[in-house]
Amino acid sequence: MRWLHLLKANTRKEYIELKRYLPNTIAMLLTFYIIFLAMFAGIQVIGDPSTQDMNVQFVIVNYIFWYLAMVVVQDIGWQITNEATQGTLEQLSMSPMGVWKIILTRLLALVLVHFLIVVVLLYLSMLTTGQWLNIDVLTLLPILVLTLISMFGLGFIIAGMSIIFKQVQAFLQILQFILAGLVFVPLSVAPFLAFLPIVKGVDLVRSVMIDGIILTGIGFGDYMIILFNAIFYFVIGLVFFLNCERMAMKKGLLAHY
Amino acid sequence: MESIIEVHNLKKSYKKRKTKEEIHAVKGISFSVNRGEILGLLEPNGAGKSTTIKMICGLVKPDSGRIIIKGLDNHEKRLKALRHISAVLEGNRNLYWRLTVRENMEYFAGNRGFSRKEVSEQIDGLLAEFHLKDKEYELVNRLSRGMQQKLAIAVAMLADSDVILLDEPTLGLDVETSYEVRELLQHVAHDHHRTIIISSHDMDVIQDICERTVIINNGSVVTDDRVENLLKLFEVRAYSLTLGGLLTDQQQQILQQKFPLSQYIPDTYQSTFEVELEKSEEIYELFDIFKIESTPVEAIDRKTVDFEQIFMKIVKGEAKHEMAPSS
Numbered sequence: 010m011r012w013l014h015l016l017k018a019n020t021r022k023e024y025i026e027l028k029r030y031l032p033n034t035i036a037m038l039l040t041f042y043i044i045f046l047a048m049f050a051g052i053q054v055i056g057d058p059s060t061q062d063m064n065v066q067f068v069i070v071n072y073i074f075w076y077l078a079m080v081v082v083q084d085i086g087w088q089i090t091n092e093a094t095q096g097t098l099e100q101l102s103m104s105p106m107g108v109w110k111i112i113l114t115r116l117l118a119l120v121l122v123h124f125l126i127v128v129v130l131l132y133l134s135m136l137t138t139g140q141w142l143n144i145d146v147l148t149l150l151p152i153l154v155l156t157l158i159s160m161f162g163l164g165f166i167i168a169g170m171s172i173i174f175k176q177v178q179a180f181l182q183i184l185q186f187i188l189a190g191l192v193f194v195p196l197s198v199a200p201f202l203a204f205l206p207i208v209k210g211v212d213l214v215r216s217v218m219i220d221g222i223i224l225t226g227i228g229f230g231d232y233m234i235i236l237f238n239a240i241f242y243f244v245i246g247l248v249f250f251l252n253c254e255r256m257a258m259k260k261g262l263l264a265h266y
Numbered sequence: 267m268e269s270i271i272e273v274h275n276l277k278k279s280y281k282k283r284k285t286k287e288e289i290h291a292v293k294g295i296s297f298s299v300n301r302g303e304i305l306g307l308l309e310p311n312g313a314g315k316s317t318t319i320k321m322i323c324g325l326v327k328p329d330s331g332r333i334i335i336k337g338l339d340n341h342e343k344r345l346k347a348l349r350h351i352s353a354v355l356e357g358n359r360n361l362y363w364r365l366t367v368r369e370n371m372e373y374f375a376g377n378r379g380f381s382r383k384e385v386s387e388q389i390d391g392l393l394a395e396f397h398l399k400d401k402e403y404e405l406v407n408r409l410s411r412g413m414q415q416k417l418a419i420a421v422a423m424l425a426d427s428d429v430i431l432l433d434e435p436t437l438g439l440d441v442e443t444s445y446e447v448r449e450l451l452q453h454v455a456h457d458h459h460r461t462i463i464i465s466s467h468d469m470d471v472i473q474d475i476c477e478r479t480v481i482i483n484n485g486s487v488v489t490d491d492r493v494e495n496l497l498k499l500f501e502v503r504a505y506s507l508t509l510g511g512l513l514t515d516q517q518q519q520i521l522q523q524k525f526p527l528s529q530y531i532p533d534t535y536q537s538t539f540e541v542e543l544e545k546s547e548e549i550y551e552l553f554d555i556f557k558i559e560s561t562p563v564e565a566i567d568r569k570t571v572d573f574e575q576i577f578m579k580i581v582k583g584e585a586k587h588e589m590a591p592s593s
Contacts, residue, residue, distance in 0.1 A: 010379075010381075011379030011380075012379075014376050014379050014380055014381045014384075015376060015377060015379055017376060017381070017382075018372065018373050018375070018376020018377055018382075019376070019377075021372075021373070021376075022362070022365065022369075022373050025365065025369060026364060026365075029364065030364070095359060095362075095363070096355075096356040096359030096360055097359070097360060097361070097362060099323075099325055099353075099355055099356070099360070100353075100355075100360050100374065100377075101377065102324075102325055103323055103324060103325065103348055103351070103352065103353060104348070104377045104378055105345045105346070105348040105349040105378055105379070106345070106377065106378065106379050107345055111377060255327075258324075258325065258326060258327040259326075259327050260280070261278075261280065261317065261320065261325075261326045263320075263325045263326070
């Protein structure tokens with residue numbers, strides 16, 4: 010039950026801040042929409058007309074996932090850095106719930122609150138391009154959940170780095186391009202990338218949304234890969250974070266910035 | 267009296283980033299805190315107090331030694347031990363400035379696993395007690411520093427923890443708010459039966475509200491006694507004597523030799539001689555010196571010593587006394 014209260018508190022905080030700073034939220038939404046328009050225009054101008062529709066659909070899925078990855082992975086890094094600067098990080102670190110649980114609920118809260126924005130962006134981009142994707146919730150849900158779990162693992166790694174190094178802003182800027190790389194890379198080009206976080210998940214989502222594949226149409230091996238990735242990256246991320254927390258306690262870094 | 271916090275032989279050292287030189291921030295500190303007590307943890311700058319506080323809060327891991335909070339080792343059972351402790355370490359910086367007063371309280375309670383419903387009544391009560399009810403829906407960044415400080419203390423109270431640690435609770439506050447915060451802390455300790463540990467450089471605050479002080483210098487505890495005892499101990503030895511006329515050179519020489527901690531302020535009509543005696547009996551020796559030239563002693567006043575002077579003497583090593591047991 011305490012878990013639930015923790016999740017509720019963090020989701021509410023996230024929602025309040027997005028709502029209270031609505032112009033900022035709208036600006037963020039517009040920025041992403043403009044980035045999408047730029048990609049769409051690029052395909053229209055220099056893309057191969059025979060594969061144009063396919064490319065547009067490809068870009069819609071990728072950029073939606075890019076947004077989600079940015080929100081989950083990058084935002085947690087910004088949050089930790091800000092909390093350290095503001096002086097609230099030490100309060101979080103003193104919670105009897107354990108700081109990793111707070112981080113996890115923050116990651117979940119980010120997904121829950123930003124999901125609405127993701128839906129708005131998705132429909133806005135489909136409306137703009139006239140390309141209507143297959144939104145099969147039943148098939149998409151397990152893929153999305155498992156992909157998000159591996160994203161959480163990355164989020165924990167970034168949170169751990171932020172606790173130790175504090176000044177990670179430059180790295181976070183670079184991270185958005187790394188995330189774009191993971192999301193935009195077509196798996197057919199480099200199949201071994203399936204074991205990197207996010208990549209396989211986005212590939213399967215593309216199969217569902219563009220090619221219309223249904224739940225039973227996805228191979229057992231594909232499910233196993235995203236399941237393995239989810240567990241592997243989540244465990245790696247959590248272990249990394251807990252070690253960073255331990256190191257920060259040993260070196261007295263939890264309250265410094 | 268029951269100890270709620272026991273600190274045993276705590277040690278912590280750091281390596282300097284560039285020179286790799288080892289700095290011993292805390293060198294084997296031991297003390298205990300009784301339930302319901304207001305304890306002042308004092309030190310000159312950089313003498314190990316902040317590290318000690320952060321180790322008690324579970325933010326810094328000691329190299330060796332143990333901290334027992336309500337029977338729980340705060341390293342081995344850190345999260346369980348943290349249930350009994352909350353802290354205001356950076357005052358108004360411990361709050362979310364973009365949330366309102368009530369939202370802050372609800373958020374921090376949520377972070378300790380409480381639901382909004384569970385703490386709703388408690389929040390109402392605390393807002394009323396801390397005179398923040400009319401600011402309930404105000405953003406924290408719009409509050410005065412004093413109000414932010416009061417809110418930070420109220421947030422720490424919400425956790426239902428037995429011990430509240432406060433680092434510089436009156437720093438940057440105006441006189442009126444500082445007094446209000448002092449009254450609040452006394453109210454919290456006595457009416458809510460919480461144990462309070464305060465670290466502050468404001469000795470008035472310590473003298474005013476703390477029952478006992480632990481003074482740390484160079485990473486070690488140099489004094490652990492009740493504030494009342496310290497004040498009495500130093501008060502009885504400090505005198506100001508009003509003399510009718512001047513002392514001779516011979517008298518001044520003897521006085522300087524016998525009482526190095528003294529000050530002579532000459533005046534043709536009424537000189538003053540201020541002295542701190544190590545033993546009460548020394549007053550007779552003093553009178554013997556005045557008697558040599560029949561110097562009239564017109565008045566003897568016991569000097570009032572404030573806690574700041576006592577603290578300075580202790581950390582400078584000018585005065586020592588036996589440490590009293592913590593209970």
